[in-house]
Amino acid sequence: MSAFPNPSAVQTKSVPTWRQQDAKPFVQIEQITKQFGQFTAVNSVSLDIYRNELFCLLGGSGSGKSTLLRMLAGFEEPTSGRILIDGVDMTGIPPWERPVNMMFQSYALFPHLSVEANVAFGLKREGIKSPEVNKRVAEILNMVQLGHLAKRKPHMLSGGQRQRVALARALVKRPKLLLLDEPLGALDKKLREETQFELMRLQDELGITFVVVTHDQEEAMTLATRIGVMNNGEIVQTAEPHEVYEYPKSRFVAEFIGNVNLFDGTVVEDERDSVSIQSPDLDALLQVDHGISCAPNQEVSVAIRPEKIYISREPVDIEVNGATGIISDVAYMGSQSVFKVRLASGKELRITQPNVSREMGSRLTWEDKVYLSWDADSCVVLMS
């Protein structure tokens, strides 16, 4: 894709821009608030997005992620705060003058125009001469493998084809920033996976900065360079995907992304390199060994991911970071099994285990008494 400028896509691979100290953000969102009457959709959000990022805004419905995206596109003006794109203040700049294009969740293809005319629409508005328009339209349609359908109307296309037209229509203008609203929402599972990789490839090739809005944590995990988790109009955590999963900052993030077992407890011992926490749900102490600072007697939650708990019928040391229980439920899911284990306190834990063996005989089953244990560095202490 020589037609697209691609200045720094490759060299930033080694050290991501957002981890560099003096990197200049490409999109700066400064203290943005959006109110609809009494309702605050977006509450004082600040966010920096860097060039060539594929940034995911992840949140449930009503979390404000779509409103934030619409403010980037210029469909909504923020009540207060401002947005800078490539250093330019976007306040008061209408959508048709912004260096931004958006791919809509419903695709919003113009039903009365052919695929070709849909894609050419944006170029014609720029006043580009028609030979150049035709060339660029053909080029982008070939890239998304729709060259043979150029004359069709949108209603004659399948869902996946429409989605690619929408993508082509947004990309053909070579925007500095591409916004995607739930880009994979309407596709079936197989097509989603293909498109996910397609998007990542495009982003790599074209060097456009992507901002993706999604409610699907799996989508965010696979696509994103970084994820901004939104809740109630605020960004509650911004981090790389593995960080959001392994080191969630709050109960909300831990529970929203993936499954998690949570213990409420009190800090009983705070040493230099570990913290001990007593939970009423657990006989043993919880010991966490990585850097957190908290005061004795502080109320905290401890999160442990289901796949980080070892489960076994054989007795193991459970004096710290362990428990015994009875298997109350088993779900066989092919590559892994999910167990629910009821502890003496009545609390149920969720544990997943890869199905390493094909034999059914040795497998754990209902009513088995099991020993659970986990490593001290598997626990995350959550203050909020």
Add this chain to the structure above:
Amino acid sequence: MMSETTIDKKTRRFAWRLSELRLGRAAVILVPMLWLAAFFFIPFLVVFKISLAEAVIAIPPYSPLLQWDSSSAYLTFKINFGNYLYLFESRFYLDAYLSSLKIAAISTFFALLIGFPIAYLIARSGPTKRIILLALVILPFWTSFLLRVYAWMVLLRKDGLVNDVLMAIGIIDQPLQILQTEFAVYLGIVYTYLPFMILPLYTSLEKMDLNLIDAAQDLGAKPYQSFFLITLPLAKTGIIAGCLLVFIPAVGEYVIPALLGGSDTLMIGRVLWDEFFQNRDWPMASAVAVMMLIVLVGPIMYVRNSNKEVE
């Protein structure tokens, strides 16, 4: 194993169901067909028959097509094309048709011009406001059409409200002659048929996905461009339907030109009325009516075909 008889039974039962289905479908179509036949096609044939007769002073005031003369034992079958020939010979009728088409076309244009923003506003309003606005559009139908035209006469009179207000503001110092002008006819037609324009326009605008406007603007279209390139083409079916619903009845309109128009406002509806009741020339009046239908069939067929293309 399935014996042949059971298969046969099954197919027969299936065929019977199918015929039952067809019968049901036929019954559904039959009712409107009967309605059309009873209230449109048969009366039209009667009118057509009369148009081929000669005016006589009798009851009914036209000559029969078939006549049995018992003395000479002649059965005469007499068709008179004179009325149709006269339609083309006399400048008067041609002028009346052209004037009607002109008045209807201009009225339709203004109804579209006024109706579109109203329909647009209603379609983009919130659900509660939308119901109120739609009710306001339909509300005039609760009063008799004739009454509303009389009300306009009162308003437009020399000492009517319109002139009073204009004089009070000081725009004019002599009352304007509004009533009995062509302007009053346009006003009356646009006012009367505006709801028929607004409702189909509203339906097509309301169906439109608003994301399309956002998408157009996102791709660099200024608001007027997104209106002309997206909104207007997508409202095409509504525009066509609305224009037909205004244009067709406006061509044959009688009451409005009779009450609001002057003697120089020539419209085919009035000509028809005069032929019928003033001249008591039923055959000529019928010929005028038949010709009007033929004139209107043209645009209707055109629109039907262009609609098929859209689909």
